[in-house]
Amino acid sequence: MKPPMIIDCHGHYTTAPKALETWRNAQIANLNTPHLGPKVADLKISDDELRESIETNQLRLMKERGSDLTLFSPRASFMAHHIGDFQVSSKWAGICNELCYRVSQLFPESFVPVAMLPQSPGVDPATCISELERCIREFGNVGINLNPDPSGGHWTSPALSDKHWYPIYEKMVEHNIPAMVHVSTSCNSCFHTTGAHYLNADTTAFMQCLTSDLFKDFPTLRFLIPHGGGAVPYHWGRFRGLAQELKKPLLQEHLLKNIFFDTCVYHQPGIDLLTKVIPVDNILFASEMIGAVRGIDPETGYYFDDTKRYIQASSILNDEQRYKIYEGNTRRVFPLLDAKLKAKGL
Numbered sequence: 384m385k386p387p388m389i390i391d392c393h394g395h396y397t398t399a400p401k402a403l404e405t406w407r408n409a410q411i412a413n414l415n416t417p418h419l420g421p422k423v424a425d426l427k428i429s430d431d432e433l434r435e436s437i438e439t440n441q442l443r444l445m446k447e448r449g450s451d452l453t454l455f456s457p458r459a460s461f462m463a464h465h466i467g468d469f470q471v472s473s474k475w476a477g478i479c480n481e482l483c484y485r486v487s488q489l490f491p492e493s494f495v496p497v498a499m500l501p502q503s504p505g506v507d508p509a510t511c512i513s514e515l516e517r518c519i520r521e522f523g524n525v526g527i528n529l530n531p532d533p534s535g536g537h538w539t540s541p542a543l544s545d546k547h548w549y550p551i552y553e554k555m556v557e558h559n560i561p562a563m564v565h566v567s568t569s570c571n572s573c574f575h576t577t578g579a580h581y582l583n584a585d586t587t588a589f590m591q592c593l594t595s596d597l598f599k600d601f602p603t604l605r606f607l608i609p610h611g612g613g614a615v616p617y618h619w620g621r622f623r624g625l626a627q628e629l630k631k632p633l634l635q636e637h638l639l640k641n642i643f644f645d646t647c648v649y650h651q652p653g654i655d656l657l658t659k660v661i662p663v664d665n666i667l668f669a670s671e672m673i674g675a676v677r678g679i680d681p682e683t684g685y686y687f688d689d690t691k692r693y694i695q696a697s698s699i700l701n702d703e704q705r706y707k708i709y710e711g712n713t714r715r716v717f718p719l720l721d722a723k724l725k726a727k728g729l
């Protein structure tokens with residue numbers, strides 16, 4: 384069996400040149416006086432700066448750790464959809480998506496872009512469609528990140544099963560793209576962004592789908608729940624039991640044709656549990672490297688987010704199952720990626 388392509392389905396541009404943050408800070412400083420700028424054209428980042436920010440970071444680690452391709456989206460905590468209004472989010476999403484696109488053009492073998500949306504609390508998600516279309520048609524994006532809580536920790540939007548979100552789902556189905564359900568910075572001090580808000584949101588998204596019949600309305604809609612699915616795999620028995628109480632079908636039938644989990648779980652016992660509990664067909668390799676947890680685990684001597692090590696070391700998985708996690712499932716869940724790879728003979 385030929386070795387699988389190692390596709391990391393969850394990477395963010397966390398190492399963008401400083402000018403991006405400076406631009407954003409100026410935008411935030413002028414929220415109430417937008418005529419003072421900054422304009423989109425004021426942001427100037429050269430190809431060389433982009434190259435350096437990638438070559439010394441993500442690409443270096445991909446080579447060291449042995450992964451081939453990363454699905455690359457704007458930095459999640461910087462999406463900060465709660466800041467400003469739709470116009471503010473729209474400019475910001477446009478800039479961030481364009482940078483990821485440029486990275487994918489500079490390193491076409493290594494990065495494929497995934498879009499953030501210009502969401503804004505209280506604003507109809509249908510307003511995101513033109514940016515979504517631009518990213519798919521012009522930038523070759525193969526998926527989107529969808530924030531179920533644009534308020535940043537206050538949960539003011541309806542559940543993902545609500546018709547509120549249907550305009551986005553209709554577009555996802557039309558283009559055959561999945562969404563990673565991914566929140567951004569928490570502005571609620573009760574919830575630490577990456578330690579609580581992210582994992583809460585992962586768990587919440589799953590439960591919102593469980594209590595609903597969303598996938599009856601959209602049988603081909605696909606959600607990727609990151610960070611190993613939050614608390615979901617660990618509490619699988621609770622979710623199975625709740626589905627039973629609610630007279631829902633078995634989870635395999637009810638949710639697992641539509642919901643997938645990544646492997647951003649930063650220790651071996653966690654990956655062992657994930658791969659034991661969740662069917663292998665629903666698990667996609669990811670590391671979210673240079674993300675929330677950047678240190679070295681003193682117990683192993685390796686980076687916490689070097690998740691390939693855990694997949695390799697798993698005593699549960701065989702080679703065929705590893706192929707599915709590294710490559711096969713991701714190509715199935717992201718058909719536009721599969722088509723791109725096939726066009727290159729891969």
Ligand SMILES: [Zn+2]
Binds near residue numbers: 459671
């Ligand atoms: Zn992420």
